[in-house]
Amino acid sequence: MVKSLIGWFRISVFNLMLVAFIGVLLRYKIAYALPIVHQKHLLHAHSHFAFTGWVTQILMVLLVARLYTGQQNPFKKYAPVLYTNLIAAYGMLFTFPFQGYGLYSISFSTLSIFTAYAFTIIYWSDINRAKQKSPGDPWFKASLFFSIISSAGAFALAIMMATKTAHPDKYLAASYFFLHFQYNGWFFFACVGLLVHQLHTWGMQVSNHRAIFWLFALSCIPAYFLSALWLPIPLWAYILVIVAVCFQLAGFTLLCRAVKQHFKQLKPLISSLGKWLVALSGVALTIKFLLQSGSIIPELSKLAFGFRSIVIGYLHLILLGVITLFILGYIVINRYMRINKAAVTGIIIFIAGIFLNEFILFVQGVGAISYISMPYTNEMLLGAAILLFAGLLILNISQRKGKVAEQH
Template identity: 30%
Template sequence: MILKLNSKFIFLYAFALFIIAAVYGFLIRWNFTFPVGSFPYKNILQSHSHVAFLGWGYLAVIGVILKLFTSVKLQKHQLYKFCFLIIYTTATGMLISFPIGGYKVFSIVLLSVFGIATYVVSFKILKDIKEQSVATKLVKFGIYYYLLSSLATWFIAVVMVTQGKTDLYYNTIYFYLHFLYNGFFVFALFGILFKLIENEGIQISKKTQNAFFVYLNSACIPAYALSILWSDVHVIFYVIGFAASILQLISLLYLLNILKLIFKNNRWNFILRILLKFSVIAYALKIIIQVFSSFPYFVEKSLALKPYFIIGYLHLFTLAFMSALLFFILNQLKIFNFYKFSKVGIYVFLCTVFCTELLFFIQGFLLLLKLNPLPHYNLWVLFFSGLLVMSLVVIFIQQFKRSKLEN
């Protein structure tokens, strides 16, 4: 049965959505390079982002949480199966509704039903997780932050009706993105990573783990201030944002100490080490960028060069950190297998992400310094976007090589 939660279906389905989101990204880049007059840019962009986060990101992360933190017996509960059927259906519907109609009635209905189903799953998971550890605390707070972020999806409809697309409208969107990114994904992914470390039998100081959790958690809510500095806010928000970025930086130092010990005491193969190091470097860069983003000068320049710095930051998180770490996790759990060609796919994926990030930020800095921009910039980004899609397709196909989809 395809709704069996300990099967590969949930992860292959999530990965298929990731590929489609990447295809939408490629189409957007194609339009930048070879403009098409009737191209529905905003609609495709909305589908691209929603499917990447709610399809690939949410489904893969929540599937791993169920597999690692709940018993097989609890996973078989009919409530999970029913809710995941709704999630699959609504996520698939968004692939069609956004490109055709954008953020209109049908898409809003799908998002609302998706949200209600994830609420049920979230509360059920919180009830079913029994163990007590730092990994568990991270996962539970990740779910708390997901629930907090989702409040914005209900509030934004009220704002649109009463005020239109004002500063409050955009700050509500940033509220959603902040607690989804820096709340749910960051906390849940590191909770999963710590659980894998426990399962490997590697002993990490609970004091160090707790320090990482405390600093990270203390920073999460005030760090939202960094997301609203673009609007006309009081100077106190810059102070709060800077303090939150420093707390995140301290938590990063604890994380690096933990990872240093991990790399000394495991036998992971080369590709797993590369994936983990790549994702952690991306996460460290994200934290450093957030420190700089607490200063007015960098806020102003980032807004002026949004297609480069802000888009580069979003892709740094989504591809370099979240996706690379998910590949590591799924391989560690033997859900995804990296054979000969899929290893090539992983290396190509990492190379294309690295090159695309270089293009984004180099072009941004060249324009910031009023120097000549990179020649054929859009064409190069289009090339690497296509290469990214190809790498994902190779990885996906290889998952069927030695083990067929479980029933």
Template identity: 30%
Template sequence: MPETIIMPKKLVVVCLFNFLIAALLGLALRYSFLGSIEVNYRFLTHAHSHVAMLGWVYLMLYVCIAHYFVPEQKPIYTKLFWVTEFAVLGMVLSFPFQGYAAVSISFSTLHIFCSYYFVYLVWKQHETASVVTSRLLKTALVFMVTSTIGVWCLGPAVSMLGQASAFYQIAIQFFLHFQFNGWFLIGVLAVFFHLFKIENSKLFSAFYWVLIVSTVLTFALPMQWFAPHMVFPWINGVGVVLQLVLIVLFVKLIKFKENKVASGDNLVVINLYRFAVLCFILKTIFQASSIFPAFTNVVYGHRSFVIGFIHLLMLGVVSGFLFSFILKNNLLSYSKTTYFGVYSFLVGFVLTELILLIQGYKFFTGSGLLPNYYLSLFCFSILLPFGIALMLFNLIRKKRN
């Protein structure tokens, strides 16, 4: 299988560079509460989220999937990567100045069509002897395509009912929910299970179907936010209970302590696995709290909880796994710079998550702001781009054996 082929270094450099841009934009957003940044906050948020999702997570998953599941990679994958990166750079350069407008929408549309072609290529050309990874990979790709239905609904929603309508908001949530919980999460699990050589079994089959059903059912939560109905909390309740079952099945499936595959990895790779799995468990527990309507309303009404949850999934679970995949391929030297970069990122993530959680709780109890809340959040956030920059520096500097 393609593990013997070295993961393309140039493409990983581009992905990490995109992540660094996203982190710096996020840092600028947090600085905006301390001083003026002379840029529209909402426009900058669009730029930050798009480059993080589509420039870092999407493209790094692209590289991993092509590397592990497409033997004898054809030049078309490299060409398509650069066209997709062109779309990402177009969004980075247009969103901060115009938000959603003709130029940024054009680049976003180009990215979607590139993703469709990527799905077509991988579906047709992927090879894996494992039923487990094949099912997970195909499911992730299906969720990716399905999520874009929400994007195509935005135009009709605006023209018919406007941006304040429930239709428009649900379309956005549809895209985000199935991108995050479908394409991104299941995509990294496909690679993770491939590396851990998880075999097909009744346990995996149960895990797979609980994963799919719970992912679909938990979309009832954003539906309840914008189109309240008495049935949605019950559907979401079933979904979150299934997710708790999912975590138990997941832990049994990977058998972390007994897995001989992981035992051959460097300690920092194993720690990243552990960190990502821990964040996956915490994400599920936090999401399970949505079963209580009073808490759900508070969470939706306070950005600290919303941003904290998104970062828990994107930075903790997904990025944790993606970092481990990069390191496992020996693209970075196991030096003090690498260790300092990885652990700086993780410490910055944990500290900012704690501040967001504590502040969210203070909002929940009506006890106001933490002392120096915005300053502390900004200072700890510096560790995120700093850690990424160190890893990127190490990656560029390391020479191939």
């Protein structure tokens, strides 16, 4: 049984490496030929395993660590849930490539959803009973709430694919529903909760914290319509979208100011690597909010959602640039991993892969909008995917030697 956060991190970051490896296969098939691989089926495995095997797995672990700081085996109670989530993740990894949406893959997908339900029920109860309260707790509760909401989109997708009744508009609407409440709900709120909790453990308070939380919380549901502006939505929904974007920009501005107030105190507490990871995550988040604000113009939204490279670039910007870099930064800051030259090298190569991937997708998207074909983009995207995988391979190898003293 895995008893430490470091052990669970090693499992999770190994899963992230597998996600990157599948990404290499997907990019190779696009650039060259790989007849044995079914592109769409493998893509489903790639996305589901990334969400369940990497982000959800590590966020569950980090949320549990917040509750049981200092205990000898903090994961004993949650071990059944964490192992079940792993089973569901690997089940999807090994069934989606062969059958797409079928009996077994849908069964494992459903198992992952019910596992999230179980984690929510147990964790919500424990956080209410926790003796030491944290300002990050409302964020954690909201993240779990939005995780549950996102499952409606997953169930809708599974039903449509299983019954072969997927209309293009309904399929996209359900897909974006699931993605929105995962990315902007479960992932985002959990990460901000970890940030706020970390500042709290260092004795630093986030000014206007209550206002920041409610600005983001109230805007999350109506912000879904940002992903549906290509549909003929009613005027009231469009007005809600504008209000939601304004709320999020206000909340993000207040959050940045609140963190900036503690810069001098934070400098000696955070290593250079931790600073870079969190700073790059913040830059990616800023770009995300700027792009999101621009998408309230219906013409721009239809244009953006009409080009696959732009959609993929945006999704990777959030998953890799915002969420993954923040999680790695949080883990580095708390020393939940071995930090040596190999680990630093691996992370730097991984960051280079993210930057190259986003840059090429951006250039490809701009070229597509202008009806200009960019040469060798598929080969360059394959190169970026190899960089991502290589960085994570080195990071994984760096974690396999020696022991780390956990600092709880």
